[in-house]
Amino acid sequence: MNIKVAKFGGTSMANKEAILKVKDIIQSDPERRFIVVSAPGKRFKGDEKITDLLLASYEEKVNSGDCHIYFAKVRDRFTEIVREFGLTIDINKYLDEVEDNINKSTSCDYAASRGEYLSALVMSEILGFEFVDSAEIIKFNKKGNFDASYTNDLVSKRLSIANGAVIPGFYGTMPDGSIKTFTRGGSDFTGSIIARGVQADVYENWTDVDGFMTADPRIVDNPHIIDFLSYEELRELSYMGASVLHPASIFPLQSTNIPINVRNTFNPSAVGTYILHDTSDKKTSLITGIAGRTGFTTFFVRKALMNNEVGFCRKILSIFEYYDISIEHMPTGIDTMSLIVPNDHLTDGLEFSIIEKIRGEVNPDVIFVYKNIALIAIVGHGMSNQTGTAARVFTALANANINIKMIDQGSSEINIIVGVNGDDLNHAIAAIYHEFF
Numbered sequence: 001m002n003i004k005v006a007k008f009g010g011t012s013m014a015n016k017e018a019i020l021k022v023k024d025i026i027q028s029d030p031e032r033r034f035i036v037v038s039a040p041g042k043r044f045k046g047d048e049k050i051t052d053l054l055l056a057s058y059e060e061k062v063n064s065g066d067c068h069i070y071f072a073k074v075r076d077r078f079t080e081i082v083r084e085f086g087l088t089i090d091i092n093k094y095l096d097e098v099e100d101n102i103n104k105s106t107s108c109d110y111a112a113s114r115g116e117y118l119s120a121l122v123m124s125e126i127l128g129f130e131f132v133d134s135a136e137i138i139k140f141n142k143k144g145n146f147d148a149s150y151t152n153d154l155v156s157k158r159l160s161i162a163n164g165a166v167i168p169g170f171y172g173t174m175p176d177g178s179i180k181t182f183t184r185g186g187s188d189f190t191g192s193i194i195a196r197g198v199q200a201d202v203y204e205n206w207t208d209v210d211g212f213m214t215a216d217p218r219i220v221d222n223p224h225i226i227d228f229l230s231y232e233e234l235r236e237l238s239y240m241g242a243s244v245l246h247p248a249s250i251f252p253l254q255s256t257n258i259p260i261n262v263r264n265t266f267n268p269s270a271v272g273t274y275i276l277h278d279t280s281d282k283k284t285s286l287i288t289g290i291a292g293r294t295g296f297t298t299f300f301v302r303k304a305l306m307n308n309e310v311g312f313c314r315k316i317l318s319i320f321e322y323y324d325i326s327i328e329h330m331p332t333g334i335d336t337m338s339l340i341v342p343n344d345h346l347t348d349g350l351e352f353s354i355i356e357k358i359r360g361e362v363n364p365d366v367i368f369v370y371k372n373i374a375l376i377a378i379v380g381h382g383m384s385n386q387t388g389t390a391a392r393v394f395t396a397l398a399n400a401n402i403n404i405k406m407i408d409q410g411s412s413e414i415n416i417i418v419g420v421n422g423d424d425l426n427h428a429i430a431a432i433y434h435e436f437f
């Protein structure tokens with residue numbers, strides 16, 4: 001029998017109605033044996049996620065010594081689910097213990113992780129599956145980095161003796177046994193870890209959309225669903241803000257052939273998006289997807305005969321290294337160089353000190369900073385070895401009257417990145433989308 005790992009996100013776990021759908025999905029296929037769950041998310045627009053309430057509980061405890069106001073909301077959500085399903089679990093006993101620990105412990109990660117913990121306990125009774133705590137099998141090293149190989153051994157050993165298991169997403173433990181969480185949305189990553197550990201045939205990631213879309217639906221009406229996406233394309237799109245899946249999710253699966261299938265709990269008949277190592281034998285379009293985000297600053301440097309000056313780039317790069325700033329892109333011309341960095345690395349007017357240092361080091365003819373840049377990635381294996389794609393992008397932008405401030409094409413030819421004024425982001429994405437789809 002095949003093995004499927006199924007991860008359900010916050011909206012899928014939000015209330016009885018959603019959880020009943022999750023239950024149906026799992027029970028309709030005996031291959032879905034390893035279930036990873038998020039904490040209950042929002043039930044409606046404006047509602048609060050359990051993880052946010054737990055973080056607020058922690059803050060409340062830090063500020064006032066006790067978390068009873070926010071924790072009462074967490075308690076209500078879980079007791080309601082348990083009551084509505086008529087479960088036998090003594091949820092108040094678990095809630096008391098968590099509240100007590102938040103009041104005693106100083107760890108924010110502990111508080112944040114408890115939504116997944118309680119959610120998995122509840123779900124294991126609903127399904128009649130074993131509860132396997134991530135604290136037992138997902139490990140970080142002393143430096144707080146995820147310990148992939150140790151974890152993989154523990155996961156495969158522990159789950160090889162489980163027939164059906166529910167595992168909480170989002171956290172693991174440090175060598176001293178304390179809880180540590182991944183970054184927000186990290187239950188997706190847990191799902192990948194489990195899929196690798198049990199050598200699943202597929203990792204199903206159940207969410208509340210029909211799959212990855214070719215563009216952000218808030219910008220473009222009814223964008224197409226992407227049928228097949230490669231790991232590389234996913235990396236490019238999620239870097240630019242396509243947020244269906246946690247960007248780290250591909251790493252545990254990269255050296256395996258396990259596909260990720262993004263699906264919709266609320267529309268289970270849709271086949272969703274398959275994310276594969278290699279999509280070369282699949283029928284894909286010229287462009288797989290378009291994504292973009294604001295929040296970048298460009299340093300533009302020009303100096304005549306820069307191309308002949310040995311060490312020019314190194315001197316500039318070492319200034320950014322000195323200030324501990326990572327450079328996201330660096331398109332260069334014969335006499336020009338642009339360095340694109342995230343705005344949030346430039347607190348307290350740091351750009352002025354950087355300009356001064358660059359002037360001192362390389363004596364450029366021109367240097368200026370442009371602070372409100374948005375980057376857009378046009379991504380797709382389909383465009384490698386195809387002529388005319390870039391021309392179509394630039395024409396679409398020109399026709400929409402959008403000024404391009406920067407162009408970069410990765411050497412793998414799976415993406416073209418353009419920089420535009422931050423205020424033009426949505427308009428530019430829509431123009432490119434309509435050119436290709």
Ligand code: ASP
Nearest residue numbers: 038051170184185186187
């Ligand atoms: N509950 C956590 C969050 O809201 C992790 C997750 O859902 O993946 O970020």
